[in-house]
Amino acid sequence: MQTRPKTIAIAIDMPESSHRAGAMVCMFAFLLLIILSSSVAGLFSSVAGAAEPLPTGGRHPLYHKALPPGAIWQSPAAVTMHQGAFQPVAFSGPEGTEFSLPLAGSHAESEPNLMAGLMVGAVYRFRITGIPGAIGAELYPTVELIGRTYPPPGLETLYPIPINLSETDLEEALDGNLVTRVIYLEDPQTAIPLAQQRTESRPIDIPLDQDALATADSLGRPIAIVRLGSKSPPRNPALESQFYFGFPAWAPIYKPDPAPQQP
Amino acid sequence: MIHCFASRGFFCRGTYAAMPLLASMMVLAGCQSPGATKGLRLPGTPHLPGIHQAPTPELTPGGKTPAVPGVADTSSVQSAGQPAAATSEVAQVGYFGRLSDQAGQPSGTCQGCIQSTEGAACQACAPATSPFAMGQPLDPQEFLCNGGDVPPQARVMVDDRIGGLEPQDAVVHYTTEAGKIEVQQSNTVCLYSPRFGAVRQVSGAVAGEKAIGLRGTSQPVGPTGIGLTQPSLVVGESLELARADVARRVDAMRDRNRGVPVEGIVQPLLAEDALEILATLDAISPNRLDESQIAILQQGAVAAQSWMVRDAVEVMIESLTPPVLTRDAKVEGFVEYDFPDAGRLQIIKVADKQHAQQGDEVSFAIHVQNVGDSPVSNIEIADSLNGRLEYLEDSQQCDRTAEFTTTGNAAGSVRMKWTLAEPLAVGETAKIEFKCRVR
Structure with missing residues (x-):
């Protein structure tokens, strides 16, 4: 007990400058x-x-309908998806409709059955003309690939991702509504046993309180998101780049011409 | 690290301080790999790297095909200096996945093209290396498979019915000569036939393609209330109890009985062992009776009041010769019974296509062969089709006499069953063919 104050005093009296x-x-x-x-x-x-499963809570972990196109790709959880691959996509619509993709500031030639290779992850805006019942009207929907298919070599263009738009889709979009279509790869184990064609445009309609991507995720693998709503491109050319999402690259696919008849 | 251990000074600290710095530099350098900036536009960034806004490209005069960069057979592309493909037919462009078909091409070939500003020339080639260098990935959801039994759950029930046959399974069951019932699954045959569906949601007010409000609400219009409080005029029912039979139980019991004192417990005062004198005589052990013990025996015999049978004295005289057992049996003959191995069926299922569009017809064939050593009987082949396969009526053929029946299965398709009328001998084959349409 006698030595303790002495120790404290020594500690206080230590010069600070030497150890600063x-x-x-x-x-x-x-x-x-x-x-x-x-x-x-x-x-x-x-x-x-x-390691824990993502808490979905009835909603898709990456997607919400209020998100703009391309937002999925900015999510940190999207890095597991493969980017940088061209995926064949086939457009089809009602009788008379034609589709065209932007090509360096303009639009390529419209085709009724357009097929093109789109990059997975990019957002493309295409043009729909020849809408039945609306002469001269145009629609500029966007398509965003959030997945790709893995066909055996040589079958890429035989089995494209179909983007089939129905007449009601176009009518709703012309009425000023936003039509969101989530295209998914159906699970054959739980497939609906109904005969369908590749250009089948019958969708599963869901109400507003459900999540489109989560519903598609429960039925298969979501692979593309199509949003119909824009009716015209911006008049200001400076806004075109933003409107067309920077004109991402796409690869045209042409059907081979029929072999010429031998005389 | 050796240097670090040797010096134990500033070098050591410097080495440890430099390691995170080097690691962070490596991470930064790795983040700027060319793959990250390759052609992908992130939303919010207006342009692709190296891509500028461009006016309308030159179109081929009168041609149907516009001057699209990357197309090998377009004349404008040839004029722009791109090497044209040797083939004159229209080629597919820009598929990294097709690299497996083009393995012979030198590396660095322009596989895809990124749009350019000046005309239609390829400004930047997409890399010619497959993004899936580790092998072609597969998605089993894109394949339409049939056959097999995964997990193996098919078994034959008591009433000769096959249980556990899920849609997409194909099995054969048979009975061997020994009476054993076996179930053999077929192989799985898969077609590439992806099918796509769509989920549609229509939103209301749109601003910048964002849904900002409800499109509309639907509220049911109906009566606000229904008053059903009218009193009844006549009450003709008596809802009271007419009679109640209640069995009352004991709900409490109070007992004042206490223990009664017990008196006069008589305990044995003395226990005497009257057989103590017999302790020296072992009634079981074969003792030799000496003459010296005769007196003790007689004393004990006299002392005993009564003899029981098991306590009787036994005396064995060991003067008898043991019996002799003679074994002189010989092997007179040797008969070998040769039981052959059981019969075994092999079932193989094949399809005539590797890929099928929706609406295509696909022919399936099932070959059942006896690869065992003895014939099998009671052969029944069952095939439960996937929901996307529709059996075409009257399209099945079987080269043997068989009874063919179909029933619906859980997947919305059919479950086919062939019951062969005759057994299959060793090496014999039964062939079945049928057609399906891909839904």
């Missing part, structure tokens, strides 16, 4: 240690969280 530099180094090292440990802990917590 060392104390700063120690403080810097301590702060660095805290930052490193917190980042490492955060990494482990995120890894542990990734």
